Amino acid sequence: MDDDHSSVRPYMHGYDAAALKSWSPGTDRWARHFRSRVPLAPRIAPFPATQAHPDLATGPRLMNLTYDYDDAFFTARKYGDAFARRLLRFWQYSDFYGSWHGLPVDGSPVDDPAPGLVNLPNPAYTDAAHRNGVRSLGCWFWPRSGDFEDYLEQRADGSFPVADKLVEMAAYFGFDGYFVNHEAETPTGQAARLHDLLRSLRERAPEGFHLQWYDTITPHGHLDYLNHLNTVNAPWLDVSDSFFANYWMTSEGVETSRATALKLGRDPYATVFHGTENEQFGFDPEYDPRLLFPPGEAARTSWALFGSHFVKELAPRHDDPDAQDEVFRRERRYWSGPREDPTRSGRLLPHDRRTPRDRDDHRAWDGVAHHITERSVIGSFPFVTRFNTGHGRAFFLDGRRAADGDWHNASVQDILPTWQFWTRAEGVGAEGTGADGVGAEGAGPEGAGAPLSVGFDHELAYDGGSSLLVSGPLGPDGAMTVPLYKTALTVTGAERLAVTAHGTDGVDLEVGLLFQDAPDAFVWLAAGSAAGWHTTTHGLGTFRGRTIAAVGLRVSSRRPTRCAIRIGELALLGPEFTPPAPPEDFTVDEVLADGESVHVFLSWRLAGHGVRHYDLLRDDDGSWLGRIYDDVYCLSLPAPAASETVTRLRLVAVAPDGSRSAPATAEAHRPR
DSSP states (O other): OOSSOOSSSOOOOBBOHHHHHTOOTTTSTTGGGSOOOOOOOOOOOOOGGGSSSTTSOSOOOEEEEEOSSOOOTTOOOSOBSOSOSOOOOOGGGOSEEEEOSOOBBTTOOTTSOOBOSEEOOOHHHHHHHHHTTOEEEEEEEEOOSSOGGGGGOOOTTSOOHHHHHHHHHHHHHTOOEEEEEEOSOOOHHHHHHHHHHHHHHHHHSOTTOEEEEESOBOTTSOBOOOSSOOTTTGGGGGSOSEEEEOSOOOHHHHHHHHHHHHHTTOOHHHHEEEEEEHHHHTTSOSSOGGGTSOTTSOOOSEEEEEOTTHHHHTSTTTTOGGGHHHHHHHHHHHHHOTTSOGGGOSOSSOTTSOSSOOTTOGGGOOOGGGTSOOOOOOOSSOEEEOOOOSEEEEEEETTEEEEEEEEEOGGGOOOOOSSSOOOEEEETTOOOOOOTTOSSSOEEEOTTSOEEEEEEESSSOSSBSOEEEEEEEEOTTEEEEEEEEEEEEEOOSSOEEEEEEEEOTTEEEEEEEEETTEEEEEEEEEOOOOBEEEEEEEEOGGGTTOEEEEEEEEEEESSOEEEEEEEEEEEEEOSOOOOOOOOEEEEEEEEEEETTEEEEEEEEEOOSSSOSEEEEEETTTOOEEEEESSSEEEEEEEOOOTTOOEEEEEEEEEOTTSOBOOOEEEEEEOOO
């Protein structure tokens, strides 16, 4: 069901000149199913004391140009029934996310698809990006089929229909701008009008809209990868916000980029993003990122990544749902460094040590966290996470297995830990944690040096598809601490902390609060040690007037034991929420049959505030069917038995603190 070429289930498509100029949400098939409805979250101010690397400068920014789910070219969807899909778990290092895969124009034949100039970012990825304070960009790629002249139509008043529609589409679909890759020799006159089109686009765009120009053609239209910003290609900055330099960087080129930006009166960190090509070179790029980040010196410009999806694409058995642990481990090595701990980032091999190069040798890669500081949006109450990565092997509600089967939906991914994973041992014999090759999810030894691992567990969860698991042998002579989240939460007195855990008898779990006025030591609060799911709550009134700068965990034991503690929910709550009102206008719009499946198109009225997401359930047994923050959903079900003529559905609105509305119900009738 997930990988077919169904024309019944909503799927994304690209846009050529005709489709752009005539675009409207009323005529664009499936448009209402591909909107991002999550607003861009503001990020908190830097606080170096809680950084993995306190001396690392916060100015350099990061662009992550990458695929989204990596599924079939012709069937890009918002959600589906596969687990082995790439779900980015490291939004905290990026400032911009750009989609990169191209999509056929609607109606293109499967055997000869015609890609459009523009593809939109997957709205599920935009939802996850916005939840983490990351701007999401659509992708412009030329050459495509057709005549570029068709895109440059200009009205008598000087405006461009394509520019107007690109702004309108970004506003409707809920993303933040475009990455412009015009990778083709272009006649001088067309290049000049392209410059004017981009100027028109920027002038009509709202505040916060971002255009990033890729280092391709000169202002005269000549295709020439200059690999840095200089006086030749600088005119493109007149009509764009930033510049993505091609990958073949040199020390001299990087310095020229910086000097050119400064001469133009532009901030080099906001303006220039020098690129690293990971899709081709993996962990071992030919051009060293330390040209941008000289050890012991200030970063020269910001950084752009192309192809961070390689961590999944090049993993053995990368499409096998039972082999995803290696994908997750490669992802941690890419973002947190070869030791899978952002505090211990940095390559384990010198850059010039041997030939041939090995793109799978993670020891040659510093880790993104070695150069880019971690960011956070956790600046107000409530903050609630269930450690839901956005995909799973089953779905859980309140600790109950509410559905079997694989699924993915980045739209409902939680804010995941800022540090993955920063672990430290305490007590007799404790040493620095994390060693290359130790532990499945990031390592931390107990007092005698044996590893505890930390990671996401998809076998048992409290809400969603995953929990946070701390596991391994634990002795009585030490403990392990795990800083998790960077925050800026000022306590006024009414707030409370709640943690829901599935523990191991004899193992003590504590939740730690680190305060801005005392950033050297956590204050620890007991979180229980019983087996089975249990919730422990603490009022925070004693901390009135203080600001929580980080939240972490500590596990310890009074006797040798095997630790396996799952954290199902971590909540920092403000005043009590009023449960949401029941969803209004819950309607079955259409039911369509397609082979062995039935697709039920549902809609309702999106609440203006107070709702984090909606859960869709069977009304008879409460089994889970879907989750979304939107006002539409396409529910795909196996074709019903002949005796099943009606499926009763229940829709529940869920507040940020987890409180639930009374349900709205609707009936889906089997198509005749």
